[in-house]
Amino acid sequence: MIKIGMMLGERYEMLEKIGTGGMSDVYKAKCHKLNRYVAVKVLKQEFSENSNFVSKFRVEAQAAASLMHPNIVNVYDVGEDNGIHYIVMELVEGITLKKYIEKKARLSVKEAVSIAIQACMGIEAAHNNHIIHRDIKPQNIIISKEGKVKVTDFGIAKAATSNTITSNVMGSVHYTSPEQARGGYSDEKSDIYSMGITLFEMLTGRVPFNGDTTVAIAIKHIQEPMPSPRDYVPEIPVSVEQIVLKCTQKSPDRRYQSMNSLIEDLKKSLISPDEDFVRTVDPEATAATRTISRDDMEQIKKQSKKPSHTEEIRLKKNTAKPSAPPSRSGKKRTQAVYQPEPEDDEEEEEYESRMEKVTTVLAVIGAIIIGCVVIFLVGRAIGIFDFSSSTEDGTVKMIEVAGMTEDEAKQKLTKMGLEPSVEYVESDSVEEGLVIDSDVKKGTQLKPGSKVVLRVSGEDAGITVPDTYNKPLAEAVAALEGEGFLTEKKEGYSDTVPKGNVMTQKPEGGTNAERGSTVTITISQGPQESKVQVPDVMGLLPDEGKSMIESAGLTVRNISEVYNEDESLLGKICGLSYSVGTEVDPGTSIDVYVSKGPEATYTYAENIASPALEDPQYVEGTPCVLVVTTASGTEIARTVATSFPWPLNLSQIKEPTGTLTLIYNVATESVTTTDPVTGEAMVEPGGVQEKTVTRPLQFMKKE
Template identity: 35%
Template sequence: MSQMLARRYELIEKIGEGGMAVVYKARCTYLDRWVAIKVLRDQYANNPEFVDRFQREARAAARLAHPNIVSIYDVGEDQGQHFIVMEYVQGENLKNYLSSRGTLSPQAVADVGRQVAAALAHAHCRGIIHRDIKPHNLLITPEGQVKVTDFGIARAAAASSLTETGVVLGSVHYFSPEQARGGAVDARSDIYALGVVLYELLTGELPFTGDSPIAVALRHLDSEPRPITELCSHVPEGLDQTIMKAMAKNPVDRYQTAGELSLDLGKIAGRTTAQDEPTRILTATPMPGKKTAVSGQHRPSRRAVVWTTATLLLLAVLAGTFFLFRYYFLVPVVDVPPLIGLPAEEAKRLLDEKGLVYEVLREEYDEEAAGIVLDQYPEPGALRKSGVGEKVKVVLSKGRELAEVPDVRGQTQAIAESMLSQENLKIAGVREEFDPVTPVGLVLGQEPAPRTQVPAGAGVTLVLSLGPPPQPVVIPDWAGEDVNLVQDEINELGLKLDSIKEEPSNIYSVGKVIRTDPPAETTVTEGDNISLIVSQGPSVDAKSVTFPLSFVVPEGPTRQLVEVWVISEDNKQRVFNERLEPGKKVTLSLVASPQSKVRVDLDGQVWKEYSVSDGSST
């Protein structure tokens, strides 16, 4: 499948693939050596946010130089294909190794763990957390050397908005509890994941399994793993305790550094790393059958020993002075180049050409893009000796300080303000909207959206819920209804009673509703105000009033004779006379003096009688 990448790397064959990238064995035509090239899949390569972070993290990981870490040689892009070039490692990953050969012996597990922990200690000291330690990312050579790969890729994936199901399924078994709950991750998270890997290499089983990634993550939070001794009876007690300490739920209870873990595992494996080897004082032991050359032989005088020692020391000083003179004084002197405003890579290249050593003094947040030199020591133009290790220290920009917007939806305004303050953000404004689901007073939306990266100190606009939107209400016709009953109905309709006014009425009796404001049949909204105009009864000086009469003919003979009479002190007048069927409704508006009475007769018999002063027949 020979194919050239960046006109330098000849792709030979595909040797692996994962959720984020495809890995190829390739040959670097410039240096004539084998390399491994990881090419990002399209869904990642087409995401600028992910690619930018991926490149920065890969460059940071490229600074790692350790025998147990896969070296990163290059990061690049060719016709939309983003890739990283790494050391090619002969061997296979530990997941495949475990599948094909079965569990490892306790000593082999301790040795693997020692090497991985040493690699993590090297990275952690340089501020790099792996975040995705699992057997798939640990390569083992035929000689038993273990190398950690994919530094920086997991961090770039975690920081992007992309989610790859395969990646989650492959990693959740090794998540630390703080990763499972979405909390802050530090070096101790890598230590927990390494503990899970060692548990699996020793027992052949994962400590936590489940039907879904969420189920597995929850078990990391609230379940204890099956004791190792139940699955591997011959495990040394020290190794059991070391693995379980690394897998402690609380980060405080774990090893606090990977270096501590490496040291303990090295002791269990029967060897320690070179830097941890204790200094020993060795004494010579005479060989059997031989005599020591002390007794029976001539001993040199004390003065001879002193002169001989002094002579040797003088010769050593003279030789050292000679070589120091050649090394330090007989070298060219160069000007320190101006580096301010240059990218770090360019600054390092210029210093390399001058024979000077590039060193980062510190990094600061600044308006300049990340990786730009902000200051340098010594200043440009200073004279320094080339090729003798003289350093030029630089201050690099970390770019603008960013903050991640927290998700404050569902919180009160006070809690949301506290959460924003913890992330160095503030409330820019508040507006209110109706929402049928979110309770009144809680945050239903925010701008910018959660997990957006914004400059530190920026403002976030909150949208608070006013509860469900008000519904339209049609005002009923309450004319003639009792005012107390009408007030209850107003409350039930979600309206507010604004006022009750009284006025005389020749039609409605005292305490009856004459009309409403707004009028009946008007459409209003829940929460609106409404006023009632209530009858005081007829005017005192009224000579005649209008009396509304309404009734339904009761059950009885068909075609009953219905008569309506208006009766005063000196007069009796029939105002209605018809034969009607039962159930027929009669509605009349009668004019009479307030002292009059209205009587209804059925077939000549008195059925009902009303006082006109009552205002109506209802």
């Protein structure tokens, strides 16, 4: 019994339950040894008590732990603690493909194919390590928040095959192959069938076969013809329809023979969706050839007389009728019962007669073929026949492209049915525009539609970056990683690009970049609702900051230069008209301030002389207020001098000139005057008068 907070293996702390399935529960846990979060899948008690199941489970899970691939949920550890059997896996933050389909009803063709390509790449890696999944379904495919598709549950599936079809959960039987439903041998092509059913569901939003019980659904997988996805969604391209139908053939020999072949067709369907290029597989061509002995022939003849299981059912129904209905020729149908032994000789004679005729015909045909081959070889040797590089098995032989111009090489490869792409490489020895070599050697046999990378001499090194504008995230990631680029995801708001699609990318599509470099894609979050936050663009170049502000749904009104004391911000954004993080309405105009470096400063250091130089009435010792202002009128200093000369030291002055104002008081004497009318003497008493003296100043520039 798992309890939140308990430790498994003295290492994994169970934090919360994040999922449950038919055979296990999944918990988010913390690995205290490596200090990371993981997913721990714990087998349910009824399976943990089955020793045979546990044995198979451990062996297969340990094999799965050896798989490391970006499209597989990696298995880190397998263990047991007090009867609790568990698998420790990579923790992927995201959504299962099943829930994603339910959320969107059905996916677009491009998105479905892109997801299928990534899932197939993970399954292919497992197949290359001789590991079969056996339970491919949307519930076991996860789409991470970054758009990466990952396949999970490798290991638990093989152990589960010890159970019967009736004990399987309802979800798995919808995707099981006919051979699995029969309880027969399953291999890589069983996973291909299940992948085809999964692709069908992505395209249509439904599974092809449904029923009230698991057994009823399993029988439909075995007996009923596979419906076309175009029956439900007519706009599905013919190539994608044919891919689904080829994946879901009843006979494994008629399906794709490998995940690689399926991936090639899926990629081609993105380029040529309406082209009917999917080739059906002839089961006779893939079957082993052996000589039939006489004993084998006798056995085949006996088996041909034995009614099949379905024929027995039909015969039992017929025995209830008094007689068979007449045929169109008027004769009664032959009863499907065993014929007596004496007729065996007649059949043998008839068989041998037929074989003699067949042998004669084959001999004639063989002679004609041999003659044609001889004529062909002789004619080709003397130059009569001049065929292209195509071979009898439908493949083409790679030609020498070194020294050709880029256009010439592209045209020739395209005519051969190949898909050329270009990677530009700097070269001192090969003239610009000429092909240096390719990633496929001359003489290599290639299937039509195979990709060939031409390495062309050029100054602008790299390969063409796919244009992912307005494409769904999963499709964009598949396109970029398919060309060898890494991806970095950002988010932004857009009124024109639907939510979940790429709104911008850097470098832009159509430009060249080195293989393995990172392409940053910004995913639209749809139209911005209510308020938006002013982004942090401090320290960015003006163009970068402007782009980031506009991506946030705001506009840039003015970009102006200002002084800033931080010398490292020279030429970069040092301020905005709104504080970073402020919530504003979408479309708000923002003023951007770019630093033009620290402002020039000036100093002033002088001994101020007494105002008596200008005003003889000033009495030494009288307090005097000294005020310094710049030419623009900004007061930068004020002090009181009690004696002269008075030292004055100023710094960080922003202007080169200014004014010194000296303010002081002087005493006035009494004045006696005579009244002209009365002749009386009048005395005006003395007092205090405020006076000022101004002096221009020239400040010294600081170096």
